[in-house]
Amino acid sequence: MTNVLVLVDHVEGELQNTTRELITAGRIFGQVGAVVVGKPGTAEGLKSELAAAGAETIYAAESDEADSLLITPSVDALSGLAAHLQVPVLVSASATGNEVAGRVSARVGSGAVYGITEIDAERNAKKPVFGGEYIVDSGAAGVAPVFTWQAGSIDPEPQDAAGEIQAVELPGAGPTAVKITSFAPAEAGDRPDLAEAKIVVSGGRGVGGSEGFTDVVEPLADALGAAVGASRAAVDADYYPGKFQVGQTGVTVSPNLYIALGISGAIQHKAGMQTSKTIVAVNKDDEASIFEIADFGIVGDLFNVAPQATEEIKNR
Numbered sequence: 001m002t003n004v005l006v007l008v009d010h011v012e013g014e015l016q017n018t019t020r021e022l023i024t025a026g027r028i029f030g031q032v033g034a035v036v037v038g039k040p041g042t043a044e045g046l047k048s049e050l051a052a053a054g055a056e057t058i059y060a061a062e063s064d065e066a067d068s069l070l071i072t073p074s075v076d077a078l079s080g081l082a083a084h085l086q087v088p089v090l091v092s093a094s095a096t097g098n099e100v101a102g103r104v105s106a107r108v109g110s111g112a113v114y115g116i117t118e119i120d121a122e123r124n125a126k127k128p129v130f131g132g133e134y135i136v137d138s139g140a141a142g143v144a145p146v147f148t149w150q151a152g153s154i155d156p157e158p159q160d161a162a163g164e165i166q167a168v169e170l171p172g173a174g175p176t177a178v179k180i181t182s183f184a185p186a187e188a189g190d191r192p193d194l195a196e197a198k199i200v201v202s203g204g205r206g207v208g209g210s211e212g213f214t215d216v217v218e219p220l221a222d223a224l225g226a227a228v229g230a231s232r233a234a235v236d237a238d239y240y241p242g243k244f245q246v247g248q249t250g251v252t253v254s255p256n257l258y259i260a261l262g263i264s265g266a267i268q269h270k271a272g273m274q275t276s277k278t279i280v281a282v283n284k285d286d287e288a289s290i291f292e293i294a295d296f297g298i299v300g301d302l303f304n305v306a307p308q309a310t311e312e313i314k315n316r
């Protein structure tokens with residue numbers, strides 16, 4: 001029996017940590033069914049990890065073209081299962097996950113709530129709004145409400161489960177389906193993925209230029225094994241590439257530790273990092289609004305503070 005469906009995030013068969021979070025959060029409803037969409041054999045490859053994470057059933061929605069049809073196979077698999085089982089659906093609150101959620105909820109005629117950080121057994125969810133200034137209690141009507149889950153909102157708690165695989169048939173691609181004809185993997189580098197990183201070191205306009213990122217922000221990030229982020233002002237000034245922008249129009253992060261270097265703390269920046277567990281800010285303006293949400297604030301020149309921190313961390 002499945003009491004909640006979770007869409008499995010994987011990259012070419014490599015399980016993403018968000019799935020462990022979704023399974024942990026979904027357990028509040030009872031038994032978790034994990035939906036794997038991918039090429040034939042993907043579910044078998046993920047079976048032991050998903051069972052260890054707590055998936056009772058693994059729905060294998062597999063086809064040779066599953067990876068080349070954008071999100072359509074995920075929507076087909078989830079909406080078919082959700083309509084049949086009539087249970088809530090949990091998906092990551094990524095750009096892809098949010099789009100899947102919207103389409104599934106439209107197909108099954110149930111509501112959707114985006115970017116939640118908590119949910120209870122009665123399907124009441126909490127979600128931060130206005131940059132985390134307020135927490136809204138939200139519900140979604142219908143037999144199979146869809147919720148997108150903000151990464152980093154729960155610590156995964158593995159719990160052995162059966163992980164029994166059940167095949168799910170995917171409809172073939174219709175004539176209007178968009179097909180991906182080739183993939184060119186982005187250069188990932190050695191740092192952790194920004195959205196999933198446990199520690200993020202971000203630089204703002206105060207970093208002063210791309211060399212400030214190379215000489216100050218990146219060394220601190222590397223000493224901590226952290227991802228690097230940037231404010232929009234830093235991105236707009238070409239200090240750092242746009243894919244690293246944190247905030248309302250960038251990536252939303254919720255790491256254990258967020259270090260803001262030379263960032264003023266505009267509401268649009270806070271929107272993407274305010275739920276971080278511990279926030280450390282370095283700013284030479286003691287009235288910068290980033291200090292309102294910082295757990296530790298250092299009023300000082302980041303070019304003095306950050307390199308000292310880097311050296312101290314390296315010496316430990």
Ligand SMILES: Cc1cc2nc3c(=O)[nH]c(=O)nc-3n(C[C@H](O)[C@H](O)[C@H](O)COP(=O)(O)OP(=O)(O)OC[C@H]3O[C@@H](n4cnc5c(N)ncnc54)[C@H](O)[C@@H]3O)c2cc1C
Nearest residue numbers: 204205206231232233247248249262264268269283284302
């Ligand atoms: C629709 C919309 C969407 C937006 N989306 C985003 C978004 O997703 N992400 C985002 O970040 N912004 C976003 N913005 C922009 C946002 O409003 C701010 O303009 C931006 O966040 C400011 O970036 P900043 O803090 O780096 O720059 P500034 O506000 O210029 O702050 C720089 C800070 O650095 C400090 N500083 C300078 N030199 C030093 C030094 N040597 N040592 C220590 N501190 C120093 C200064 O005191 C200052 O506080 C958005 C805006 C709009 C209108």
